[in-house]
Amino acid sequence: MLIHLLSDYIRNPDVRRQFSDNPDELCAKYGIPPESLKQLQSGNVAGMLKHLAEELSNHALLGQGRRVFFWGGADITVTGVSPDTGKVNTRVHVTISGTNFPTDAEVTLQKPGVTLQAKSVKSVSTTELEAIVMASEAGSYDVVVKNPTTGTSGTKSQGFTATA
Missing domain, CATH: 2.60.40.10 (Immunoglobulins)
Known part of the structure; x- marks a missing residue:
């Protein structure tokens, strides 16, 4: 999942090095499709956010007839x-x-x-x-x-x- 890669990339210098050395291999390890890798490498923030939203909406925690949100935005x-x-x-x-x-x-x-x-x-x-x-x-x-x-x-x- 892209969210896991981004989280690990921020916290772990080894993941940053692996991404720098062989991004295709690292993304395959995290199950990230090639089109998302292209967005990540090009700095396409909108594309990455769209991929993250799709991942979260399909995540097991968000299925089963209920939704769990990790951040909800500002109060109405x-x-x-x-x-x-x-x-x-x-x-x-x-x-x-x-x-x-x-x-x-x-x-x-x-x-x-x-x-x-x-x-x-x-x-x-x-x-x-x-x-x-x-x-x-x-x-x-x-x-x-x-x-x-x-x-x-x-x-x-x-x-x-x-x-x-």
Whole structure:
């Protein structure tokens, strides 16, 4: 695996020497395909990151119906919703502000016993989302922004209120 080679290369001078002397042999020992070796030798960082992502997504720890992440990035925060009120059973176009929003964010309105999926979620930036929400009953809802890849989320407690 490329991640193992990179880790060993950083920590072990013998691995650095072996890579310098015979990179093909060392990469074969780590099970790294020739195209990844070319990316490594050319300094193609984007190509190496893509290979690392593929390795991690196929790794045994990431299979078996669950995902284990070794680093998850920054926490999602939800700081505002505008407008923050709407009528029951009426579509409301909202702008959600915060930090570290993923491009594939999922938005829900939640209160005890009720979870409503927002429609047409659009990533404007890492700090702004647009969505259409529609509450099915009156009350205050938490607005939750979730990263479907990592499972992490951020919540604005009572961020949206539906009125009758």
